[in-house]
Amino acid sequence: MDMKNRESLYVAASLADAVDALADRGAAGAPLAGATWIMRAGLRQEKRDLAYVALTKIDELGQVAILDHQIRIGACVTHAQLAILLSGLPECRALAEAAGRSANPAIRQMATIGGNLCTVNFAAADLVPALICLDTRVELLTRKGTEEVSIEKFLALRAHLDPDCLVRSVVIPRKACRSAHIRLPLRKAGDYPVAIVSVAAELGSGNMVESARVAVGSVEPTARRWEELESALVGRRLDPGYAAELAERHTESFQGRDGIEASGWYRIKVLPSLVRRAFQTIERQV
Numbered sequence: 001m002d003m004k005n006r007e008s009l010y011v012a013a014s015l016a017d018a019v020d021a022l023a024d025r026g027a028a029g030a031p032l033a034g035a036t037w038i039m040r041a042g043l044r045q046e047k048r049d050l051a052y053v054a055l056t057k058i059d060e061l062g063q064v065a066i067l068d069h070q071i072r073i074g075a076c077v078t079h080a081q082l083a084i085l086l087s088g089l090p091e092c093r094a095l096a097e098a099a100g101r102s103a104n105p106a107i108r109q110m111a112t113i114g115g116n117l118c119t120v121n122f123a124a125a126d127l128v129p130a131l132i133c134l135d136t137r138v139e140l141l142t143r144k145g146t147e148e149v150s151i152e153k154f155l156a157l158r159a160h161l162d163p164d165c166l167v168r169s170v171v172i173p174r175k176a177c178r179s180a181h182i183r184l185p186l187r188k189a190g191d192y193p194v195a196i197v198s199v200a201a202e203l204g205s206g207n208m209v210e211s212a213r214v215a216v217g218s219v220e221p222t223a224r225r226w227e228e229l230e231s232a233l234v235g236r237r238l239d240p241g242y243a244a245e246l247a248e249r250h251t252e253s254f255q256g257r258d259g260i261e262a263s264g265w266y267r268i269k270v271l272p273s274l275v276r277r278a279f280q281t282i283e284r285q286v
Contacts, residue, residue: 011054015061015168019143021053023164031055031166033076034110036103037119061114061168071172072139075114079103079127082113090285092172094179094198095130101183102126114167117151120159121221123257124192128155129217130181132225133198134172141168155222177202177211180281182274183218186261193218194262197274201282207238214275219256219267228253229275238283244276 009032012018022029032038032052055061061076064085071092073082083100086092102108102116103126116127117138131151138154140147142165149157151170179200185191196217204210212233217223228250233243251271256264 008049009052009054011057013057015058015141015166018053018055018058019141019164019166022166023143025051025053026163029053029163031114031118033061033112033115034078036107036111037115037122055166067174069174071174073113073170073172075117075167075169076112079108079111079113079116080105082127083108091175091177091179091200092134093285094133094181094200095127095172097181098126098130098183098196098198101181113170117154117170118158118167123221123223123259124196124218125223126181126183126193126196126217128223129196129198129215130179131170131172132215132223133179133200133213135175135200135213137171137173139168139171141166152225155224175200175202178282178285180278180285182277182281184270184274192261195219195267195270195274196223197271197278199275199278199282201233201238201279203238207283209233209236209238214278216254216271219254219264219271221257226250226253238279240276240279240283243279244272247272247275 010021012021028051030050030052032054033056055076061074063074064077065072079099079102083096086096113127116125119125136151137148138151142162177200181198183193183196185193198215200213201209202211212230214226214229215223216226229247232246251268254268256267258264
């Protein structure tokens with residue numbers, strides 16, 4: 001048996017090394033970055049005897065490239081780094097806010113954007129709805145090469161990725177839009193949010209909404225776009241109160257999940273108020 005297969009923790013020296021190590025381990029292997037989700041696997045009665053491939057020594061995965069037409073973020077960039085690096089970019093305020101308010105300061109120093117994306121059973125992941133509203137693409141790396149897919153497609157297939165598949169980066173197109181991320185925790189910092197609304201909107205003359213992407217997280221098992229609301233918003237003047245009224249009319253498509261922190265019906269009930277707050281935030285950016 002290859003030495004890599006016998007180690008419970010293997011530190012990859014390069015992307016190619018990481019992909020090979022994951023392929024060698026097959027279903028018994030898993031990538032390891034910040035480990036903020038993995039370290040609590042026992043509390044969730046999940047399997048813990050995996051052979052981990054550590055990615056933290058791969059410099060490329062910790063890089064952020066802010067270009068004229070896009071922003072490329074390596075999978076191992078932490079929430080804390082994102083909050084700082086993206087804070088001055090109007091189109092990325094939703095992601096900067098999501099990263100800067102998720103969990104607590106200690107977790108933000110360790111948790112990575114790739115880990116947030118890849119955690120299948122984490123409905124309350126803050127970064128995911130922010131990435132959805134920003135029309136993000138996910139770059140995947142396997143032994144066969146690289147492939148970019150939409151974030152919606154990635155969320156649909158992430159539970160069934162081949163063992164040698166690794167998230168290399170996320171790619172955000174730069175647009176003349178404003179964005180906001182609003183979360184509702186019940187008690188204090190560190191709580192998982194009951195519901196999340198992330199919005200990105202392009203505005204024209206007279207603050208008319210020319211395009212809108214609205215994403216909802218924590219309400220259902222997986223974050224998703226609110227396409228009915230998006231369609232209702234386009235062609236109307238930016239008005240937070242009316243946006244909330246439209247949201248109230250278009251909640252029937254959601255199936256709220258019950259959890260220890262909130263019932264499903266309550267998660268849906270608070271969405272219009274979060275939409276209002278999101279558009280108030282965007283209104284202040286104009």
